[in-house]
Amino acid sequence: MAAPRRDTNRDADRDRDTERDTRGIVDPAEFLARVDFRRPEPAEPLRRHVEHYWLIDWDLSEPYVSHVVPHPAVHIVFQQFEGQDPFVEFAGIQLGLFTQKLEGRGRVCGIKFRPGAFHPFAPRHPVSDWTGRRLPLTEVLPAARNNLDSVLTPPDETDRVAALDTFLLGLAPAPDPRADRATALVELIRTDRTIRRVADFAHAQGMTVRAMQRLFSTYVGVGPKWIILRYRIHEALEHAESTPSTDWATLAADLGYADQAHLIRDFTTTVGVPPTAYAQSNH
Template identity: 65%
Template sequence: MAGPRRDTRGIVEARELFNRVRFRRREPAPALRPYVEHYWLIDWDLPEPYASHVVPHPCVNIVFQRYGGEPPWGEVAGIGLELFTQKLEGEGRVCGVQFRPGGYRPFAPERPVSDWTGRRVPIADSLPGTDPVAAPAGICDPDDEVARVAALDAFLLGLAPEPDPQALRAMELVDRVRNDRTIRRVAQLAEAEGLSARSLQRLFAAYVGVGPKWVILRYRIHEALERAESGEDPEAVPDWAALAAELGYSDQAHLVRDFTATVGVPPTAYARPPGLQAL
């Protein structure tokens, strides 16, 4: 692992978010890197409320958070199926663990990951034996960022993840979907990997939490969302027909449909330069 990724995939209006909060990604301890994508740390002190929006990745997260003077608390966030909105106000801090797709099951092997999909549950509900008071306090309280990362490492290492070849297989399959744009259909992935479509579905349900078709779609929308924000010329409008072809869509209309259903607005409205925004 060459370090935490630096893209903004999944973050809606990333520039606006980064202007309002301090957002960082940090690497976990080496022993955790087979399972954990990265840690993500957010701190804010806002003069007025702000709503952040994220198109979730196919990943389980553990989230420790503290708002204002309230005691910190922790939860396990299963894969979100819809656009996630979080209102931020006043002063707060979040310390999150983003697992690799398939990487959470070795920490909680008793239940399939699909049991947590679309749910956010207290940490002890998914990880029995976890202290719901001590863990969040020990992770969120230190002002020193290095100390927070060390506390996250200690917490996860203390859970003693169980090596699981099927978890590794699931992670490899999702990595292929993420990196290979030629994978456009479940049957295509199954054939390439020597699996039946049914076996692929079962593996994804047990270890990823969503089906392979959902993962394929979500990664393509993540890339489209990032492209809409990453142009060097802020006044330029992306060539959506060309992008649709590049991402493996049969035509622009299918990309527009999927993008609108996921993000809530059509891509042309989302990427419209500031001077062209509708009044």
């Protein structure tokens, strides 16, 4: 199936808004200074499944190591590193800090799925089967075997995005209301800071804790408690980057932590340095 025709003016405006979002990237200013990074959106029919694409090109005179605090999302990643054959991976949700060394020249074209929205593409497996793992794509999607050569080769970015659209549209997943439900629940956690306890959240949604945990295991790949904590760290990371004088005790309370010590512990465990040290290094 060919990719639908795009409204280029509308998509360009939306793409610029998407590209401004650097949540989860450790030291985003340094990252953006080292690589050419874009986040175009997919064609309209794919947006219920895909949050955005992400394209990276680099030409480095010295190696650079990037770090990302992962989102609760799975990815398909087309990769071309200098001196290596191109390859395509499926990346389940990474639980710890994701680190990638870049050197020489290269290109990556990635697909970031909305939390809960990948399962219809591979409905025989719970997404939790792939959590913390990176696999050749054909081990997860055997039907994609004949569609892997067209994404990395086009020199023009528009053509690469169109190739990603065509690739996904050709997989044609069946509608799944439970996937839509899981995606909506994760979005509520992301946007509503008052959601702090899984039991309260499940009750408010008319679900038992066990039913919510089963839904998240099957469709998202991690539990709701992990997602609540991860979005807290993303917000703390943004504060550390933008406001070096952050009152960490107040922020800890705002994010639902019992005290400042708990926030500092989670931040340090996830990012690798305490929030005050991270904030100072960025300013």
